[in-house]
Amino acid sequence: MEEDRDEQQERQAGESQEKGAGIGSVKYRIMVMSGKGGVGKSTVATNLAMALAMLGRDVGLLDADITGPNIPKMLNIEDRMPTATEEGYIDPVEIPIGCDHGIRVMSLAFFLERGAPVIWRGPLKMRAIEQFIEEVRWGDADYLVIDLPPGTSDEPLSIAQLVKPHGALIVTTPQEVAIMDVRRAVKMAKILGVPVLGVIENMSASVCPHCGKPLEMFGSGNGEKMAKEMGVPFLGSIPLEPEIARSGDAGVPFVAGSNSPAARAFEDIAKRVMEALEGRTA
Structure with a gap:
Protein backbone atom coordinates (compact mmCIF):
# COMPACT_ATOMS: atom_id res chain seq x y z
CA MET A 1 0.00 0.00 0.00
CA GLU A 2 2.83 2.37 0.89
CA GLU A 3 4.54 1.73 -2.45
CA ASP A 4 1.27 2.28 -4.32
CA ARG A 5 0.77 5.61 -2.58
CA ASP A 6 4.33 6.70 -3.35
CA GLU A 7 3.88 5.77 -7.01
CA GLN A 8 0.61 7.71 -7.14
CA GLN A 9 2.24 10.81 -5.63
CA GLU A 10 5.13 10.61 -8.09
CA ARG A 11 2.70 10.24 -10.99
CA GLN A 12 0.62 13.21 -9.81
CA ALA A 13 3.75 15.33 -9.41
CA GLY A 14 4.84 14.38 -12.91
CA GLU A 15 1.43 15.21 -14.33
CA SER A 16 1.45 18.61 -12.60
CA GLN A 17 4.86 19.42 -14.01
CA GLU A 18 3.79 18.23 -17.47
CA LYS A 19 0.71 20.48 -17.40
CA GLY A 20 2.77 23.46 -16.21
CA ALA A 21 0.98 23.68 -12.89
CA GLY A 22 2.85 25.19 -9.98
CA ILE A 23 6.01 27.25 -10.03
CA GLY A 24 8.47 24.42 -10.60
CA SER A 25 8.81 25.10 -14.31
CA VAL A 26 9.35 28.88 -13.89
CA LYS A 27 13.00 29.77 -14.51
CA TYR A 28 13.33 32.73 -12.14
CA ARG A 29 11.14 33.65 -9.19
CA ILE A 30 11.45 37.21 -7.87
CA MET A 31 9.96 38.64 -4.67
CA VAL A 32 9.11 42.34 -4.70
CA MET A 33 9.03 43.46 -1.09
CA SER A 34 9.11 46.54 1.10
CA GLY A 35 9.58 47.29 4.77
CA LYS A 36 6.35 49.28 4.90
CA GLY A 37 3.26 50.05 2.86
CA GLY A 38 2.74 53.09 0.68
CA VAL A 39 6.07 53.03 -1.15
CA GLY A 40 4.64 51.96 -4.53
CA LYS A 41 5.62 48.29 -4.32
CA SER A 42 2.70 47.07 -6.45
CA THR A 43 3.36 49.80 -9.02
CA VAL A 44 6.98 48.67 -9.27
CA ALA A 45 6.00 44.99 -9.52
CA THR A 46 3.45 45.69 -12.29
CA ASN A 47 5.76 47.87 -14.34
CA LEU A 48 8.68 45.48 -13.86
CA ALA A 49 6.57 42.60 -15.16
CA MET A 50 5.48 44.69 -18.15
CA ALA A 51 9.06 45.81 -18.86
CA LEU A 52 10.30 42.20 -18.78
CA ALA A 53 7.51 41.17 -21.18
CA MET A 54 8.32 44.08 -23.50
CA LEU A 55 11.91 42.82 -23.51
CA GLY A 56 10.70 39.48 -24.87
CA ARG A 57 10.29 37.43 -21.70
CA ASP A 58 7.30 35.30 -20.73
CA VAL A 59 6.22 36.58 -17.32
CA GLY A 60 3.94 35.51 -14.49
CA LEU A 61 2.69 38.14 -12.04
CA LEU A 62 1.38 36.90 -8.69
CA ASP A 63 -0.49 39.36 -6.49
CA ALA A 64 0.30 37.85 -3.07
CA ASP A 65 -0.95 40.88 -1.15
CA ILE A 66 -4.20 39.18 -0.15
CA THR A 67 -5.73 42.07 1.80
CA GLY A 68 -4.75 44.70 -0.77
CA PRO A 69 -4.91 43.05 -4.20
CA ASN A 70 -4.45 45.90 -6.68
CA ILE A 71 -2.66 44.29 -9.62
CA PRO A 72 -5.77 43.61 -11.79
CA LYS A 73 -6.81 47.27 -11.45
CA MET A 74 -3.36 48.41 -12.57
CA LEU A 75 -3.63 46.20 -15.68
CA ASN A 76 -7.29 46.94 -16.46
CA ILE A 77 -8.27 43.27 -16.20
CA GLU A 78 -10.61 43.47 -13.20
CA ASP A 79 -13.54 42.15 -15.25
CA ARG A 80 -11.71 39.07 -16.47
CA MET A 81 -11.60 35.73 -14.66
CA PRO A 82 -9.13 32.87 -14.36
CA THR A 83 -10.54 29.60 -15.64
CA ALA A 84 -10.58 26.15 -14.07
CA THR A 85 -9.31 23.21 -16.10
CA GLU A 86 -10.85 19.75 -16.23
CA GLU A 87 -7.88 18.47 -14.24
CA GLY A 88 -8.61 20.85 -11.37
CA TYR A 89 -5.91 23.43 -12.08
CA ILE A 90 -6.33 27.16 -12.68
CA ASP A 91 -5.37 29.04 -15.82
CA PRO A 92 -4.38 32.63 -14.96
CA VAL A 93 -5.58 35.67 -16.85
CA GLU A 94 -3.24 36.21 -19.81
CA ILE A 95 -2.18 39.49 -21.38
CA PRO A 96 -0.45 38.94 -24.75
CA VAL A 136 -2.08 27.76 -11.10
CA ARG A 137 -0.67 26.77 -14.49
CA TRP A 138 2.21 29.22 -14.74
CA GLY A 139 3.71 27.16 -17.54
CA ASP A 140 7.30 27.57 -18.66
CA ALA A 141 7.47 31.25 -17.76
CA ASP A 142 10.85 32.94 -17.73
CA TYR A 143 9.98 35.03 -14.67
CA LEU A 144 7.44 34.96 -11.87
CA VAL A 145 7.20 38.39 -10.23
CA ILE A 146 5.59 38.10 -6.79
CA ASP A 147 4.14 41.21 -5.19
CA LEU A 148 4.46 40.50 -1.46
CA PRO A 149 2.47 42.08 1.38
CA PRO A 150 4.43 44.90 3.05
CA GLY A 151 6.51 44.27 6.15
CA THR A 152 8.53 41.36 7.49
CA SER A 153 5.95 39.39 9.47
CA ASP A 154 4.29 36.00 9.00
CA GLU A 155 2.99 36.29 5.44
CA PRO A 156 6.16 37.52 3.67
CA LEU A 157 8.16 35.01 5.72
CA SER A 158 5.90 32.08 4.82
CA ILE A 159 5.73 33.06 1.15
CA ALA A 160 9.51 33.35 0.93
CA GLN A 161 9.93 29.89 2.42
CA LEU A 162 7.25 28.40 0.17
CA VAL A 163 8.39 29.99 -3.10
CA LYS A 164 12.16 29.60 -2.65
CA PRO A 165 12.83 32.72 -4.77
CA HIS A 166 15.92 33.31 -6.86
CA GLY A 167 16.09 36.91 -5.68
CA ALA A 168 14.41 39.79 -3.89
CA LEU A 169 13.83 43.37 -4.98
CA ILE A 170 13.43 45.85 -2.14
CA VAL A 171 11.33 48.96 -2.85
CA THR A 172 11.72 52.12 -0.81
CA THR A 173 11.10 55.84 -0.99
CA PRO A 174 13.77 58.41 -0.11
CA GLN A 175 12.37 59.37 3.33
CA GLU A 176 14.41 58.20 6.29
CA VAL A 177 11.36 56.57 7.89
CA ALA A 178 11.00 54.32 4.83
CA ILE A 179 14.74 53.61 4.77
CA MET A 180 14.59 52.44 8.40
CA ASP A 181 11.96 49.85 7.50
CA VAL A 182 13.61 48.72 4.30
CA ARG A 183 16.77 47.86 6.22
CA ARG A 184 14.67 45.26 8.00
CA ALA A 185 13.50 43.84 4.68
CA VAL A 186 17.08 43.54 3.44
CA LYS A 187 18.11 41.80 6.67
CA MET A 188 15.12 39.46 6.41
CA ALA A 189 16.07 38.42 2.88
CA LYS A 190 19.65 37.76 3.97
CA ILE A 191 18.54 35.70 6.98
CA LEU A 192 16.33 33.59 4.70
CA GLY A 193 19.18 33.09 2.25
CA VAL A 194 17.39 34.94 -0.55
CA PRO A 195 19.82 36.88 -2.77
CA VAL A 196 19.03 40.60 -2.73
CA LEU A 197 18.98 41.58 -6.41
CA GLY A 198 18.88 45.21 -5.39
CA VAL A 199 17.16 48.23 -3.91
CA ILE A 200 14.83 50.45 -5.96
CA GLU A 201 14.19 54.01 -4.82
CA ASN A 202 10.67 54.98 -5.86
CA MET A 203 9.20 58.51 -5.86
CA SER A 204 12.67 59.98 -6.16
CA ALA A 205 13.70 63.41 -7.43
CA SER A 206 12.25 64.54 -10.75
CA VAL A 207 12.77 67.53 -12.99
CA CYS A 208 10.31 70.40 -13.20
CA PRO A 209 8.92 70.48 -16.76
CA HIS A 210 8.69 74.28 -16.63
CA CYS A 211 11.96 75.49 -15.14
CA GLY A 212 14.13 72.37 -15.47
CA LYS A 213 15.15 72.46 -11.82
CA PRO A 214 15.17 69.26 -9.70
CA LEU A 215 12.09 68.61 -7.57
CA GLU A 216 12.68 66.59 -4.43
CA MET A 217 9.25 66.15 -2.87
CA PHE A 218 10.47 63.30 -0.67
CA GLY A 219 14.21 63.84 -1.04
CA SER A 220 16.55 61.60 -3.04
CA GLY A 221 19.64 59.46 -2.72
CA ASN A 222 18.90 57.78 0.61
CA GLY A 223 18.03 54.48 -1.07
CA GLU A 224 21.38 54.34 -2.86
CA LYS A 225 23.23 55.35 0.29
CA MET A 226 21.52 52.64 2.32
CA ALA A 227 22.21 50.00 -0.34
CA LYS A 228 25.92 50.81 -0.26
CA GLU A 229 25.97 50.69 3.53
CA MET A 230 24.33 47.26 3.57
CA GLY A 231 26.40 45.85 0.73
CA VAL A 232 23.56 45.21 -1.73
CA PRO A 233 23.16 46.48 -5.31
CA PHE A 234 21.27 49.67 -6.07
CA LEU A 235 19.18 49.12 -9.19
CA GLY A 236 17.99 52.66 -9.79
CA SER A 237 15.66 55.51 -8.91
CA ILE A 238 12.14 56.00 -10.25
CA PRO A 239 11.44 59.75 -10.51
CA LEU A 240 8.22 61.02 -8.98
CA GLU A 241 5.89 61.64 -11.91
CA PRO A 242 2.12 62.27 -11.53
CA GLU A 243 1.48 60.31 -14.72
CA ILE A 244 2.60 57.09 -13.01
CA ALA A 245 -0.35 57.28 -10.61
CA ARG A 246 -2.76 58.28 -13.37
CA SER A 247 -1.66 55.41 -15.60
CA GLY A 248 -2.08 52.94 -12.73
CA ASP A 249 -5.61 54.19 -12.10
CA ALA A 250 -6.35 53.88 -15.82
CA GLY A 251 -5.02 50.32 -15.95
CA VAL A 252 -2.16 51.06 -18.35
CA PRO A 253 1.30 50.26 -16.96
CA PHE A 254 3.36 53.42 -17.19
CA VAL A 255 6.34 51.74 -18.80
CA ALA A 256 4.19 50.62 -21.76
CA GLY A 257 2.99 54.04 -22.86
CA SER A 258 5.69 56.58 -22.10
CA ASN A 259 9.24 57.51 -22.98
CA SER A 260 9.76 59.69 -19.92
CA PRO A 261 12.72 59.35 -17.50
CA ALA A 262 10.58 57.23 -15.16
CA ALA A 263 9.60 54.81 -17.94
CA ARG A 264 13.24 54.49 -19.03
CA ALA A 265 14.20 53.87 -15.40
CA PHE A 266 11.77 50.95 -15.17
CA GLU A 267 13.20 49.47 -18.37
CA ASP A 268 16.78 49.90 -17.14
CA ILE A 269 15.91 48.16 -13.87
CA ALA A 270 14.34 45.26 -15.80
CA LYS A 271 17.52 44.91 -17.85
CA ARG A 272 19.65 44.88 -14.69
CA VAL A 273 17.44 42.16 -13.20
CA MET A 274 17.79 40.09 -16.36
CA GLU A 275 21.56 40.56 -16.33
CA ALA A 276 21.79 39.55 -12.68
CA LEU A 277 19.71 36.39 -13.03
CA GLU A 278 20.33 35.22 -16.57
CA GLY A 279 23.98 36.13 -16.38
CA ARG A 280 24.31 34.21 -13.11
CA THR A 281 23.52 30.89 -14.79
CA ALA A 282 25.20 31.62 -18.12
Missing part, protein backbone atom coordinates in the same frame (compact mmCIF):
# COMPACT_ATOMS: atom_id res chain seq x y z
CA ILE A 97 2.53 41.24 -25.37
CA GLY A 98 4.31 39.56 -28.27
CA CYS A 99 3.59 36.68 -30.62
CA ASP A 100 4.80 34.03 -28.19
CA HIS A 101 5.00 35.71 -24.79
CA GLY A 102 3.07 37.91 -22.40
CA ILE A 103 2.00 38.25 -18.78
CA ARG A 104 -0.01 35.69 -16.80
CA VAL A 105 -1.72 37.23 -13.80
CA MET A 106 -3.23 35.74 -10.66
CA SER A 107 -4.83 37.73 -7.85
CA LEU A 108 -7.52 37.25 -5.23
CA ALA A 109 -9.14 40.40 -6.65
CA PHE A 110 -10.50 38.30 -9.54
CA PHE A 111 -12.68 36.39 -7.09
CA LEU A 112 -13.89 39.31 -4.97
CA GLU A 113 -16.76 41.69 -5.39
CA ARG A 114 -15.19 45.04 -6.29
CA GLY A 115 -14.27 46.94 -3.12
CA ALA A 116 -15.01 44.00 -0.81
CA PRO A 117 -12.66 43.75 2.19
CA VAL A 118 -10.71 40.57 2.88
CA ILE A 119 -11.31 39.86 6.57
CA TRP A 120 -9.31 36.66 6.86
CA ARG A 121 -6.97 35.26 9.46
CA GLY A 122 -3.45 34.21 8.56
CA PRO A 123 -4.05 30.50 7.83
CA LEU A 124 -6.82 31.24 5.34
CA LYS A 125 -4.67 33.82 3.54
CA MET A 126 -1.77 31.39 3.35
CA ARG A 127 -4.05 28.68 1.94
CA ALA A 128 -5.07 31.01 -0.88
CA ILE A 129 -1.43 31.84 -1.62
CA GLU A 130 -0.51 28.14 -1.61
CA GLN A 131 -3.22 27.49 -4.19
CA PHE A 132 -1.93 30.32 -6.38
CA ILE A 133 1.56 28.89 -6.21
CA GLU A 134 0.79 25.18 -6.53
CA GLU A 135 -2.43 24.94 -8.56
